[in-house]
Amino acid sequence: MSLEQDIKEKALELGFDAVGITDASPIGREHAEHFQTWLQSGYAGPLAYMHRNLEKRLDPSRLLDGARSVVVVALNYKPSIPAAAVGWVPPTLLTDRGEPAAQVAQFAQYEDYHDFIKRLLRDLADFLQSRTDGLQRFRRCVDSAPVAEKALAMRAGLGFIGRNHLFIHPRLGPQILLGELITTVALKPDEPCGGDCAGCDLCLKACPTGALRSDGFLDVRQCISCLTQYDPSPKIGNWLFGCDECLLACPHQQRAPVCANRKFAHHVERGRLNLRELTEITPETFEARFGDSPLHRAGLEAMKRNAKICLRNRD
Ligand code: B12
Ligand code: SF4
Ligand code: SF4
Incomplete structure (x- = not known):
């Protein structure tokens, strides 16, 4: 078997759901142009970090001296329990005791994926090192x-x-998380596989704030995912x-398989958090309940603040 096949087999054995290989050359012109127009139009809003390190973002070889290849991995995080039917406005989600409950994005109902994927990528790098001359270099990237x-x-x-600006795997769908292993090892790249939305616009219709624009740009200033982290608003x-x-x-x-990785810890209860309790949560309880969660990155004050906004929105 070739080294490329071995790496792919190892990645799947480690718990990833899909893996592909590309070279470390700059990203395509259409991507780079879209990116620059997006920045210049102000669509990045409060994400100041998106304006920094542009030359690196457009060219992965600038992230590691001598980079030759990028191994891209995907982790399926579609939960086995379907999302509660809730409605954005008026919100109807309740806890088991009938109290107002918050919606939490499904990726944040799992342990922090950055740490999880990085751990698996380290194992993948060790494997690759063992299969080469032992002098190769690696850089793991997850967000x-x-x-x-x-x-x-x-x-x-x-x-x-x-059109929802998410990366869609033909079998696994869009509910996957991505990670990359940039390496000095020269690997044979895979061919792009194509695919498109074929006339569908369901995500554009579902976006409650118009953040998904019909001209193909995502206006982060209107995106709830961003607002819950950087710019609290009743929206x-x-x-x-x-x-x-x-x-x-x-x-x-909807037609994708559910996450089969038992090691990626999923906390079902985080999909239905008690809003009133959250407004009064102490730092100790927050740490104990959410220490391993992406909610922890956002911080206690942001979660209290958002819980108050969600409660006001239900009045
Ligand atoms: C900044 C960011 C955000 C921002 C902005 C979102 C965005 N789409 O840009 C905010 C905070 C809003 C956000 C939200 C979310 N994010 Co986010 N985010 C990122 C981050 C760090 C950078 C994304 C980026 O480069 N944006 C820049 C703009 C310009 O990207 P874009 O509009 O999609 O355009 C690119 C392509 O789509 C393409 N393109 C667009 N139009 C066209 C047209 C043509 C013709 C061509 C050829 C190319 C092209 O060109 C651009 C460059 O490649 C990535 C991690 C990373 N380092 O890549 C994660 C990432 C995109 N996020 C992720 C996730 C899971 C989410 C959320 C689902 C989380 C949630 N549940 O709240 C939401 C989804 C929102 C959405 N619909 O995109 C995952 C997505 C996985 C996937 N399947 O795609 C990523 C990849 C993180 C990861 N490691 O898994 N995110
Ligand atoms: S247009 Fe349809 S197929 Fe394409 S991302 Fe949106 S909902 Fe999915
Ligand atoms: S607000 Fe953002 S994450 Fe929510 S539907 Fe619109 S684009 Fe998607």
């Missing part, structure tokens, strides 16, 4: 580094980018953290 992850996933043959409806409306509207999501 943290300035990488155009979707553009690289597309080039690595994993699927296409949907968040009943979303305490993140937003899944454009994800759940997608037919590719």
Whole structure:
């Protein structure tokens, strides 16, 4: 078997759901142009970090001296329990005791995926090191580094980018998380596989705030996922953290298989958090209940503030 096949087999054995390989050359011109127009139009809103390190974001070889290849991995996080039918306005989600409950994006109902994926990528790098001369270098990226992850996933043959701006794998759908292993090892790249939304516009119709624009740009200033983190506003409806409306509207999501990785800890109760309790939560309880969660990155004050907005939106 070739080294490329071995890596792919190892990645699946480690718990990833899909893997592809691309070279470390700059991302395609259309991606770069879309990115720059998006920045210049102010659509990045409060995400100041998106304006920084642009040359690295457009060219993965700038992230690691001597980079030759990028191994792109995907982790399926579609929960086995379907999302509660809730409605953005008026919100109707309740706890088991009948009290107002918050919606939390499904990725945030799991342990923090950044740490989880990075751990698996370290094992993948160790494997690759053991199969080469032992002198190769690696850089693991999961959100943290300035990488155009979707553009690289597309080039690595994993699927296409949907109108909801999420990367869609033909079998796994859009409910996947991406990670990359940039390496000095020269690997044979995969071919892009294509695919498109074929006339569908369900996600555009489902977006409650118009953040998904019909001209193909995502206006982050209107996106609930961003508002819950950086710019609190009544527009968040009943979303305490993140937003899944454009994800759940997608037919590719609906027909996708559920997450089969038992090691990726899913906390079902985080999908139905008691809003009143959250407004009074102490730092100790927050730490104990959410220490391993993406909610922890957002911080206690942001969660209390959002819980108050969600409660006001229900009045
Ligand atoms: C900034 C960011 C956000 C911002 C902005 C979202 C955005 N789409 O840009 C906010 C905070 C709003 C956000 C929200 C979410 N995010 Co986010 N986010 C990122 C981050 C860090 C950068 C994304 C980025 O580069 N944006 C820049 C703009 C310009 O991207 P874009 O509009 O999609 O355009 C790109 C392509 O689509 C393409 N393109 C667009 N139009 C066209 C047209 C043509 C012809 C071509 C060829 C190309 C092309 O060109 C651009 C460059 O590749 C990535 C991680 C990473 N480093 O890549 C995660 C990432 C995109 N997020 C992720 C997730 C899970 C989410 C949420 C679902 C979380 C949630 N439930 O709340 C939401 C979904 C919102 C949405 N509909 O996109 C995942 C998505 C996985 C997937 N299947 O795609 C990523 C990849 C993180 C990861 N490691 O898994 N996110
Ligand atoms: S995450 Fe929510 S607000 Fe943002 S684009 Fe998708 S549906 Fe619209
Ligand atoms: S909902 Fe339809 S238009 Fe939106 S990403 Fe899915 S297939 Fe594409």
